[in-house]
Amino acid sequence: MLHATGPLLTVDIGERTATKTEIDDLLESYVGGRALATALAHERIPFDADPFGPENRAYLSTGPLQQSQMSFTGRMNMTSLSPLTDGLASTNAGGFLSRNFADAGISVFEVVGESDELLAIHVTDDGVEFEEVPELEEATVPAVSDHMEDEHGLGPENCIAIGPAGENLVRFASVMTFDSRAFGRGGLGAVLGAKNVKCVTFEGDAAPELEVEIPDPPESEIHREAATADDRMRRQGTTGGTEFINDNFSLPTRYFREYEFEHAENIGGDAVEAKKYEKGTCSTCAYACKLPTRDEETGLETEGPEFETVYSFGSMQGMDDIVDVMKGNDRCDTLGMDTISAGVTVAAYLESKDEFGNADLAHEITEKIAYREGVGDLLAEGVDRCHDELGVDNLTVKGMEFAAHDGRVLHGQGLSYAVANRGADHMYGGMLSLEYSGELDPEGTLGKAEQLVTEENYNAFRDTGVVCAFGGDYVTEERLETLFDADYADLLAVGAKTVELERHFNNQRGFDEEEDRLPYEIPDLEEAVAEYYEARGWREDGTVTESPVLEGVPADD
Incomplete structure (x- = not known):
């Protein structure tokens, strides 16, 4: 391999x-x-x-x-x-x-x-x-x-x-x-x-x-297809689906009070594209889906926002102006904070003060968090550790604030959030794309565990290769086999080992089935979690059956 x-x-x-x-x-x-x-x-x-x-x-x-x-x-x-x-x-x-x-x-x-x-x-x-x-x-x-x-x-x-x-x-x-x-x-x-x-x-x-030799093809084929692709993602990044998700599924709004944001068009893909002033990319990538944006009136330049930030600094905070979302995005990049957790934590504070839509306050609080000034010292701990003092619901999994894709509507994604070793992160299991597209019925959790295991294993290997998540239509299963000189099942096996090592490490820190829960109700979650454990070959309490034995890890001298 x-x-x-x-x-x-x-x-x-x-x-x-x-x-x-x-x-x-x-x-x-x-x-x-x-x-x-x-x-x-x-x-x-x-x-x-x-x-x-x-x-x-x-x-x-x-x-x-x-x-x-x-x-x-x-x-x-x-x-x-x-x-x-x-x-x-x-x-x-x-x-x-x-x-x-x-x-x-x-x-x-x-x-x-x-x-x-x-x-x-x-x-x-x-x-x-x-x-x-x-x-x-x-x-x-x-x-x-x-x-x-x-x-x-x-x-x-x-x-x-x-x-x-x-x-x-x-x-x-x-x-x-x-x-x-x-x-x-x-x-x-x-x-x-x-x-x-x-x-x-x-x-x-x-x-x-x-001396790493990359097979070509498919290396040059993938590069050529990326350069000539004509799709919305290249123009609007992940924000291109904002209004579709808002209209057909859920765009969590005002700290999860509501499922739909009435001003989604003001912060969605078209609004972002209107502020985009040049193409942006990553190293050697011809797809160029990044979003350098500029507001001519204020002179603000930033990269993004992507969809997760449109949610966390937009609908979650009740902000209906894309420039305000850009400001939140820019502050997080400049000060060094995750836009999802930061934006959701600020939204929780706005909930506690009934100040949704107050952009000046939101930006002030974002700065205070980075410097742990005033109430920012409390909020810097994250929602899981500060919700009681704020008097708001603890809407996290394993201490991590939720990504945009609403598990209350996408039940397979909700299951993914519950069992993910990383917590409420959308990139860990990735059931959302199957449920948005209709390949998988969004309703219900039972019978989805096997698919979730496959998605987790694939994503773990994708992060191992390392391949961008947006390359899935181009870096296909067949091409992955050629690139890595291995059967696809063997690639997924590497991902499975990775997930199991994470789980075993967390088990030793006291994590078990009690952490594999959601702060809201979705159908048959407990039974679906049990199906997931069975599919993984783990114990009924969510712990790894046997301690992994690793070879080739250097001793710590």
């Missing part, structure tokens, strides 16, 4: 040391990306670790396709113990980092320990340098990029960084790259903040020496 190449680079920021370890056996089994990082995290992060403690570790990893020029491959994976969910979490981001990471000659980067001083870490194919950067304390993400450009000639495409939110341990802080692309869900920016790591840069020219 095709897999990433290159050693594990472990950086101990307390000791200021860097060690390379060959992990060929592990790569052969786990390919790269999410699977590789999950295997390492499972073995090297103590089961009783504090997410903010020095014993937690963070992993940045790439897959074999990042050493190609194929479209839909400009992404990377990040894995750690989440401060938001208290379980193992992986998230991925696009942009232009992946090729620079591969050029540094490694397959995975591991951060260990904690630093007494705020640090920038510079990784090249020649070695690692540690730079104390007190002048960047509470600097915004663009300010970090500007500093790296001025001092080191490295742009945002070389860098991961945290903003003030990460330094202030906001539990849904993001790790950012290319200024506007987020390793968003789960609060991994706060993990780097707890370790006192402000940014990490990557550069080099080692990738040609790593």
